[in-house]
Each structure stands twice: as C-alpha cells, then as structure tokens.
Amino acid sequence: xxxxxxxxxxxxxxxxxxxxxxxxxxxxxxxxxxxxxxxxxxxxxxxxxxxxxxxxxxxxxxxxxxxxxxxxxxxxxxxxxxxxxxxxxxxxxxxxxxxxxxxxxxxxxxxxxxxxxxxxxxxxxxxxxxxxxxxxxxxxxxxxxxxxxxxxxxxxxxxxxxxxxxxxxxxxxxxxxxxxxxxxxxxxxxxxxxxxxxxxxxxxxxxxxxxxxxxxxxxxxxxxxxxxxxxxxxxxxxxxxxxxxxxxxxxxxxxxxxxxxxxxxxxxxxxxxxxxxxxxxxxxxxxxxxxxxxxxxxxxxxxxxxxxxxxxxxxxxxxxxx
Amino acid sequence: xxxxxxxxxxxxxxxxxxxxxxxxxxxxxxxxxxxxxxxxxxxxxxxxxxxxxxxxxxxxxxxxxxxxxxxxxxxxxxxxxxxxxxxxxxxxxxxxxxxxxxxxxxxxxxxxxxxxxxxxxxxxxxxxxxxxxxxxxxxxxxxxxxxxxxxxxxxxxxxxxxxxxxxxxxxxxxxxxxxxxxxxxxxxxxxxxxxxxxxxxxxxxxxxxxxxxxxxxxxxxxxxxxxxxxxxxxxxxxxxxxxxxxxxxxxxxxxxxxxxxxxxxxxxxxxxxxxxxxxxxxxxxxxxxxxxxxxxxxxxxxxxxxxxxxxxxxxxxxxxxxxxxxxxxxxxxxxxxxxxxxxxxxxxxxxxxxxxxxxxxxxxxxxxxxxxxxxxxxxxxxxxxxxxxxxxxxxxxxxxxxxxxxxxxxxxxxxxxxxxxxxxxxxxxxxxxxxxxxxxxxxxxxxxxxxxxxxxxxxxxxxxxxxxxxxxxxxxxxxxxxxxxxxxxxxxxxxxxxxxxxxxxxxxxxxxxxxxxxxxxxxxxxxxxxxxxxxxxxxxxxxxxxxxxxxxxxxxxxxxxxxxxxxxxxxxxxxxxxxxxxxxxxxxxxxxxxxxxxxxxxxxxxxxxxxxxxxxxxxxxxxxxxxxxxxxxxxxxxxxxxxxxxx
Numbered sequence: 006x007x008x009x010x011x012x013x014x015x016x017x018x019x020x021x022x023x024x025x026x027x028x029x030x031x032x033x034x035x036x037x038x039x040x041x042x043x044x045x046x047x048x049x050x051x052x053x054x055x056x057x058x059x060x061x062x063x064x065x066x067x068x069x070x071x072x073x074x075x076x077x078x079x080x081x082x083x084x085x086x087x088x089x090x091x092x093x094x095x096x097x098x099x100x101x102x103x104x105x106x107x108x109x110x111x112x113x114x115x116x117x118x119x120x121x122x123x124x125x126x127x128x129x130x131x132x133x134x135x136x137x138x139x140x141x142x143x144x145x146x147x148x149x150x151x152x153x154x155x156x157x158x159x160x161x162x163x164x165x166x167x168x169x170x171x172x173x174x175x176x177x178x179x180x181x182x183x184x185x186x187x188x189x190x191x192x193x194x195x196x197x198x199x200x201x202x203x204x205x206x207x208x209x210x211x212x213x214x215x216x217x218x219x220x221x222x223x224x225x226x227x228x229x230x231x232x233x234x235x236x237x238x239x240x241x242x243x244x245x246x247x248x249x250x251x252x253x254x255x256x257x258x259x260x261x262x263x264x265x266x267x268x269x270x271x272x273x274x275x276x277x278x279x280x281x282x283x284x285x286x287x288x289x290x291x292x293x294x295x296x297x298x299x300x301x302x303x304x305x306x307x308x309x310x311x312x313x314x315x316x317x318x319x320x321x322x323x324x325x326x327x
Numbered sequence: 328x329x330x331x332x333x334x335x336x337x338x339x340x341x342x343x344x345x346x347x348x349x350x351x352x353x354x355x356x357x358x359x360x361x362x363x364x365x366x367x368x369x370x371x372x373x374x375x376x377x378x379x380x381x382x383x384x385x386x387x388x389x390x391x392x393x394x395x396x397x398x399x400x401x402x403x404x405x406x407x408x409x410x411x412x413x414x415x416x417x418x419x420x421x422x423x424x425x426x427x428x429x430x431x432x433x434x435x436x437x438x439x440x441x442x443x444x445x446x447x448x449x450x451x452x453x454x455x456x457x458x459x460x461x462x463x464x465x466x467x468x469x470x471x472x473x474x475x476x477x478x479x480x481x482x483x484x485x486x487x488x489x490x491x492x493x494x495x496x497x498x499x500x501x502x503x504x505x506x507x508x509x510x511x512x513x514x515x516x517x518x519x520x521x522x523x524x525x526x527x528x529x530x531x532x533x534x535x536x537x538x539x540x541x542x543x544x545x546x547x548x549x550x551x552x553x554x555x556x557x558x559x560x561x562x563x564x565x566x567x568x569x570x571x572x573x574x575x576x577x578x579x580x581x582x583x584x585x586x587x588x589x590x591x592x593x594x595x596x597x598x599x600x601x602x603x604x605x606x607x608x609x610x611x612x613x614x615x616x617x618x619x620x621x622x623x624x625x626x627x628x629x630x631x632x633x634x635x636x637x638x639x640x641x642x643x644x645x646x647x648x649x650x651x652x653x654x655x656x657x658x659x660x661x662x663x664x665x666x667x668x669x670x671x672x673x674x675x676x677x678x679x680x681x682x683x684x685x686x687x688x689x690x691x692x693x694x695x696x697x698x699x700x701x702x703x704x705x706x707x708x709x710x711x712x713x714x715x716x717x718x719x720x721x722x723x724x725x726x727x728x729x730x731x732x733x734x735x736x737x738x739x740x741x742x743x744x745x746x747x748x749x750x751x752x753x754x755x756x757x758x759x760x761x762x763x764x765x766x767x768x769x770x771x772x773x774x775x776x777x778x779x780x781x782x783x784x785x786x787x788x789x790x791x792x793x794x795x796x797x798x799x800x801x802x803x804x805x806x807x808x809x810x811x812x813x814x815x816x817x818x819x820x821x822x823x824x825x826x827x828x829x830x831x832x833x834x835x836x837x838x839x840x841x842x843x844x845x846x847x848x849x850x851x852x853x854x855x856x857x858x859x860x861x862x863x864x865x866x867x868x869x870x871x872x873x874x875x876x877x878x879x880x881x882x883x884x885x886x887x888x889x890x891x892x893x894x895x896x897x898x899x900x901x902x903x904x905x906x907x908x909x910x911x912x913x914x915x916x917x918x919x920x921x922x923x924x925x926x927x928x929x930x931x932x933x934x935x936x937x938x939x940x941x942x943x944x945x946x947x948x949x950x951x952x953x954x955x956x957x958x959x960x961x962x963x964x965x966x967x968x969x970x971x972x973x974x
Binding site for chain 2: 046068076095103114
C-alpha cells in the first residue's frame with residue numbers, strides 16, 4: 006500500500022512539475038465522473054510505467070552486455086531457436102495485465118455513463134446542448150430558459166447533458182467535469198456529470214468542424230442551488246423569450262457572444278431521438294428539407310429547415326421500422 | 328467556376344511561393360533532360376520499365392519527395408502554434424495544411440516507402456526474377472503516382488481538402504465544404520488506392536507462387552512474412568476504402584445522401600467505413616517495419632531471429648485483430664457501454680502479440696555481437712521510443728479514459744510515437760540497409776548516424792510535450808490558442824523539436840549527394856554479412872536478379888552456406904525469360920489522371936473521353952501478343968563477369 010502510494014506521489018509529482026505546479030486539467034477534476042477518469046488514467050500510467058521499466062531494463066542490459074566491442078574477435082554468437090517457457094511467459098503476463106485493465110475499463114466506462122455516485126438519489130437536471138456553426142445553445146426545459154455560449158449548473162444535483170448538432174459532428178467537452186461525447190445531427194447522446202464545488206470551467210468543442218473551430222469555447226459555471234435559482238429567476242424576469250425567428254438568426258450566425266432567453270428553442274425545433282431509442286426506420290428525416298440549392302457555407306440558410314416537421318416521436322419511428 | 332476562383336489558392340503568398348518553386352523545379356528537370364539529351368534514356372529506363380527494382384526506386388523517390396512536402400506542412404503547423412495567437416497562417420490555410428499533412432504522410436509517404444522497399448527486396452529475398460505480374464506492377468506505381476500528383480495539384484488549382492484527413496461527414500459534404508478540395512480527396516485517394524490494391528494482389532501471388540525451390544512458407548525471411556501478411560490486409564481493407572470514396576463522390580457530385588444529415592443519410596456511416604479501412608491501414612504501414620527490424624536486428628546482432636514461429640504467429644494475430652478494433656476511433660459517439668467494452672478489449676489485446684515481438688527482438692540480441700551501424704541504430708531506437716507509443720495506445724484503448732484523450736494532443740502524440748519510431752524508423756532502417764543493394768555503394772555511415780541522432784532526439788522534443796498538452800485539455804486541429812491557456816511554452820519546445828527533425832531529414836538527403844560523390848563503388852554482393860538471399864546476388868542487382876536460382880533447405884540458407892563454404896549461386900547458367908518493357912502503364916495512368924482531374928471539376932465530357940482512352944489501352948492489352956524475351960547465356964556470362972569485377 007505504501008509502495009503504491011509513493012508511486013502515485015511520484016506520478017503526481019512528475020505531472021505537477023511538468024505543468025508548472027498547476028495540476029493538468031484532466032488531473033484537476035471537480036466532479037465525480039471526471040474524478041473517476043482521472044483515477045483511471047493515473048492507474049493506467051502507473052501500470053504502463055512498470056511495463057516500460059521492464060522493457061528499458063532488458064534493452065539496456067542487452068545493449069551493454071552484448072555489444073561487439075565487448076566481445077572477443079572470434080566470438081561466434083550461438084544459434085537459438087527460442088524458448089517455449091519464455092515465450093509463454095511473455096504472452097501470459099501481458100494477457101493478465103490486459104485482463105486487469107479490461108475489468109477496470111468496463112467498470113469505469115459504466116460508472117461514467119450513469120448518474121454519478123452519491124448523486125443518484127436526486128432527480129437529474131436535463132440540459133440540451135446543441136452546436137451550430139461555432140457556438141453552443143443550452144436549453145433548460147425544466148426551467149424554460151435558454152443560453153448561448155455559457156452554461157450554469159447547480160452543484161448539488163446530477164446533470165444530464167443531451168447533445169446534438171445543427172451541422173457537422175462536434176464533441177462536447179468540459180474536461181474538469183466529465184469526458185467528452187459527440188453531438189451529431191441525427192441522434193441525441195447523453196453526458197452524465199455533477200459538479201462537487203462552485204467554480205468556472207473551460208468547456209469546448211474538441212471535434213474539428215471547420216474554420217471557427219479554435220474559438221468554439223464556452224464557460225461552464227457551477228453554483229449553489231440558491232444562486233442557480235436566483236440566476237434562473239433573473240433570466241426569466243429580464244430576458245426576452247426566444248422566438249423562432251431569433252433562433253434562426255442565431256443558427257445562421259458564425260460566432261456570437263453570450264446571450265440568454267426566457268424560453269427554449271425545443272418547443273418549435275425539437276431535438277433528434279436518443280441513440281438507444283433509434284432503429285433504422287427511426288432515422289428517416291425525410292421531412293427535414295435541407296437540400297435547397299441556394300444553400301451555401303457562407304449563409305447557412307436554416308430558414309429552409311422546417312423544424313416543425315421534424316417528428317421524432319417514438320410512434321413515428323415504429324411506423325417506419327420494418 | 329471562374330478562373331479567379333480556380334486559382335484562388337495562389338492569392339496566398341506562401342502558396343504562390345511554393346507553386347512558383349514547383350514550376351521552376353519542373354522547368355529545371357525538363358530543361359536538364361533536354362539539354363543532356365536524356366529523354367530517351369529516361370523514358371526507356373524509367374517511365375516504361377517493368378523491373379521491380381526500378382519501380383521500387385521510383386516509389387522511394389516519390390516517398391522522399393512527399394516526406395519533404397509533408398514535412399514542410401508539419402513545420403508550418405508547428406510554427407503557427409509555437410506562440411499563442413500567432414498570425415502566420417489563417418484558419419483556412421491551417422486546416423488545409425493539417426489535412427494534407429495527414430494524407431500525404433500516410434498515403435503518399437509511408438505507403439510508397441513501404442511498397443518501394445517491398446518491390447526491391449521481396450523478389451530478391453525469395454529468389455525470384457521479378458514479381459508475378461510485372462506490367463501490373465508498373466500500372467500500380469503509375470496509378471499511385473497519378474493520385475499523388477492529383478492531390479498535390481489541389482494545392483495550386485482549386486484548393487486543397489480542408490476537413491481533416493479523416494474527412495468526416497457532414498463537414499466534408501458540399502454544404503460545409505463547397506470547394507473542390509474534397510473532390511480532390513475522393514479522386515486522388517481512389518487512384519492511389521487502386522494502385523495499392525493491385526500491388527496487394529501482385530505480391531500475394533508473387534510470394535505464394537514464385538519462391539525459390541525448397542523455400543517453404545516457414546523458411547521465408549521475416550520481412551517476406553511481414554509483406555505477405557501486409558498484402559493480405561491490403562486486399563481485405565482497400566476495397567472498403569474504394570467503396571467509401573465512391574459513395575463520397577456520389578454524395579458530393581451526384582447529390583446522393585449516403586452520409587448526409589437528411590433523407591436517412593448517416594454521418595457516422597462514413598466514420599465507420601473510413602476506419603474499417605483506416606485501422607488496418609495502420610498495420611499495413613507498421614507490419615513491414617516490423618519485418619525490416621527483424622532482418623536488421625538479426626543481421627547486426629549476428630544471430631538468428633529469436634522465436635521465429637511466434638514472430639509469424641503474432642503477425643497473423645495482429646492482422647486478424649486489426650479488423651476488429653475500428654470503433655475505438657469513436658468511442659465518444661455514444662454507443663453503449665457494451666460496444667465500447669468489446670472494442671476496448673480487442674484493442675488492448677493487440678498489445679499481447681506486439682509485446683511478444685518486442686521481447687523476441689530483445690532476446691535476439693542476447694548472446695549476440697551487436698554492431699551499431701546506421702540501420703541498426705534505427706532498429707534500436709525503435710524499441711524504447713515505440714514502446715512509449717505502444718503503452719499510450721493501451722491507455723487510449725480504455726474507453727472511459729479515452730473520453731478525456733479523444734481529439735486532444737495526447738492522441739496526436741500517441742500516433743506519432745507509433746508511426747515515426749515504427750514506420751519511419753523502419754523504412755529508414757530498410758533504406759540504409761538495402762541502399763547498397765540498389766546502387767552498388769553504401770551511404771556514408773557518419774552522416775547516416777548523425778541523421779539518426781538528430782531525428783531520434785528531436786522527435787522526442789517535438790512530440791513528448793504534446794502528451795502533456797493533451798492532458799491539459801489542448802484539443803487537436805486548433806489553428807491557434809490564447810495566451811491564458813498556458814499552452815505556449817510546451818508548444819514552443821515542440822516547434823524546436825520540429826526544427827531538429829528537419830535538420831535530421833536534411834542530413835539524410837545530403838547523404839545521398841555526398842555518398843554518390845564520395846563513397847567507393849564496386850560494393851561486394853554481401854555488404855553487411857547478411858542472412859537472406861538478397862545478399863547472395865550482386866550489388867547492384869542485375870536485371871535478372873539471379874543467374875542461377877538457389878535451392879533452399881532451411882531458414883537463413885545463405886548464412887549457413889557461407890559458414891559451410893558453399894556457394895548457393897553456383898550452377899549451370901541457362902537462358903532467362905524476362906518481361907518486355909512497356910510504356911502503356913505510364914500512358915494509361917496519364918489518362919486516368921486526366922479523367923480524375925476533369926472529374927474533380929465535374930467536367931464530365933472530357934473526363935469520359937479520357938476514361939475511354941484508358942479503356943482503349945486496356946482493350947489493346949487484352950489482344951496484345953507479348954510473350955517477353957530471353958536473355959542469352961552469353962549475355963548473362965558477360966554481365967556476371969563484369970559484376971564480379973574480373974575483367
């Protein structure tokens with residue numbers, strides 16, 4: 006245990022020094038799911054360091070002991086076919102290591118794909134996060150508000166981000182809270198996370214999606230439930246509702262600053278179906294007309310997207326399936 | 328499309344400069360060939376050759392040229408990101424550069440380098456006089472060269488592809504990429520892919536049907552084994568690319584919706600097809616390198632390869648697993664825990680056979696007598712550096728952890744840690760190792776070793792910082808970042824490493840010139856005291872490879888024959904049947920190039936006419952009566968005498 010601890014300390018120390026004493030983003034988690042991933046990564050680094058050490062020691066040994074300059078001129082290397090014992094050893098040991106890591110992977114993958122531990126007794130807050138061009142839209146159906154390019158979350162509640170995209174595939178990532186996931190135009194994906202403490206975190210799209218990709222960041226801010234409620238109240242009181250016209254304008258824009266609205270776009274432009282709910286028939290977006298000839302990159306003419314006809318209800322999916 | 332639009336890339340001063348230097352270079356070559364009256368020589372000996380050795384040399388020449396082009400791209404990328412908020416490149420230019428860097432380095436540098444070496448070495452290692460289908464081999468090369476030319480042309484006329492070498496839809500569709508860049512992508516890759524597929528068919532046949540008498544499969548040298556398995560992967564994987572690219576072309580140019588966001592199109596279908604080809608592709612470029620390291624390490628440890636059978640077995644297992652791991656490229660697309668777990672396990676499983684190989688190489692050196700030649704330095708450098716790439720690969724294979732590495736510099740660092748010490752060190756080891764066999768003189772060892780050290784050290788300086796940046800949340804493919812992120816210092820360090828790499832590659836190129844000028848000629852057949860058959864014949868190798876085809880009784884026959892004082896090349900010389908040279912592959916591919924070029928701009932009439940000419944050439948070939956020719960016994964005796972040096 007002590008040995009393991011000192012190894013951990015060593016790994017942490019090395020990482021801290023390399024990054025100028027501020028822990029690297031991935032190793033500075035502020036929520037249970039990011040914590041799980043950070044632990045998994047550190048565990049795998051330690052395992053891999055051991056493997057590297059074995060290879061390096063063997064390598065150094067062979068190079069120092071068996072160099073030509075050390076051997077006598079008439080030394081004739083023997084013929085060696087191989088050794089069953091050795092070959093079985095270096096097959097079985099890696100299999101054991103891989104099996105160990107496989108168990109860790111399956112366990113941690115299912116952990117981060119569900120409501121974080123310790124938060125599972127609370128109803129998750131669902132936030133829809135959709136990307137368009139180089140910006141993010143966050144819709145809070147429960148609160149009936151919407152934001153652009155920033156997202157506020159309460160600390161003592163599990164959060165479910167429902168992701169999709171109005172265009173190319175993007176990847177939603179707040180490294181200090183959870184791992185990333187793709188946002189796609191034809192299906193909904195989910196990220197589970199929770200924030201342990203109050204703070205401001207960098208969030209971004211990490212999947213290349215064209216010219217404005219580098220600037221496609223947003224701020225994720227966690228606050229106490231009381232502050233969150235106050236903020237929601239302020240938005241509801243002070244911001245205008247999001248009209249369909251305004252939303253189309255937002256979609257067409259390339260980059261925009263932050264803004265808030267006292268209603269969501271989900272009412273007139275519902276999100277696609279979740280991955281699991283979908284079968285082949287369910288992917289029929291026939292009613293969604295984007296093939297307009299006039300459409301080009303400069304002015305993505307989303308007026309032509311008839312979102313009202315986008316009916317993703319389960320019933321529709323079943324009638325289409327075979 | 329207006330002329331202005333067509334040549335819009337030239338408005339960028341840097342691209343204009345590069346375009347001018349390409350034109351000037353071409354004019355110099357053409358003028359030189361004309362002035363020295365070398366057109367006839369050039370056409371007869373190179374453009375129309377079917378000799379596997381010359382085709383191999385042309386592949387390597389293209390690979391080195393593309394290494395230069397891809398390397399410039401890399402330097403520009405690193406220069407742009409060396410400091411925060413840099414304005415050297417704009418986003419569009421940066422996006423084109425990282426796209427072409429990936430495409431060129433994988434498909435037009437690593438692939439031709441590997442295929443070039445296999446062309447030169449395989450027939451020699453198995454004691455054959457050429458490949459099974461020499462003319463098809465020329466078609467392969469010229470189709471590849473046409474694709475390569477087309478992709479490079481994109482950067483002058485019409486604009487390069489700019490949606491990543493993975494060209495994910497819908498970003499690569501016409502809605503978000505309206506320029507012709509991705510038309511170039513689909514057509515250039517299609518042409519070179521056809522060339523590669525034909526190479527696969529050719530080399531499988533060659534290795535199965537044309538081995539020297541007595542050389543059973545388990546008596547083949549390890550490089551030959553690696554190439555056999557590589558080509559089996561090619562034949563299974565490349566048709567997927569062919570189909571995917573055809574669908575891409577239909578989507579972009581004929582309005583179909585396979586990968587569209589509407590009408591039932593599936594964007595992730597492209598990602599799946601791409602990686603069903605793309606992952607095996609990784610092993611297509613890495614297994615030959617494993618083969619080269621096996622040859623080089625055995626030769627310079629002066630010992631037979633340890634665990635031959637498990638080496639073969641591990642490559643077979645790797646080739647099977649390579650088709651079962653593609654979804655690990657998008658763990659983050661939201662398929663369930665079950666799917667991600669299965670692909671995690673298959674991916675991590677690859678570490679087992681790779682580990683077996685690593686230990687076998689290490690144990691080959693035990694009790695050996697290690698000589699530190701340039702090729703051996705690359706093989707030795709491979710072991711510690713590639714292992715870092717390998718273990719980080721296992722880390723990335725863990726689906727949960729990958730949610731934090733995906734799309735970051737950690738991933739970029741990982742695959743460069745696999746591809747550079749693996750593939751690039753491998754082909755450079757092979758290049759230094761077999762150079763005297765190709766040209767009859769060695770490359771200078773001092774310059775070769777200096778090149779190695781520059782590359783090995785600079786590589787780590789350039790790429791290790793990227794692991795740390797990735798863990799700090801630095802996403803890949805960002806053309807710039809702000810100072811507040813704190814990514815500046817490590818990026819600067821990485822740029823310094825990139826400069827060092829450039830110096831290393833410059834040394835390698837200079838070494839060609841230096842050695843050509845200064846190294847002694849008349850290198851003996853067995854340059855390195857080698858083990859396999861290519862060292863039994865002269866350096867450079869005569870057209871017919873072996874005056875007498877040796878008979879094989881065991882692995883490393885040549886090595887044991889030397890020990891026992893036997894000459895395995897002795898025997899009665901008979902007339903040798905050889906294929907005729909032909910210019911048709913060159914001209915066929917020329918018209919294929921034209922057809923593809925017109926197709927890029929959807930100019931269908933000239934494209935169809937060019938295609939008809941291609942079919943015309945093919946029809947002509949079907950009716951052509953060409954049974955090759957014989958080299959007479961006298962001529963062979965004459966050649967052998969002069970190559971042996973007895974006047």
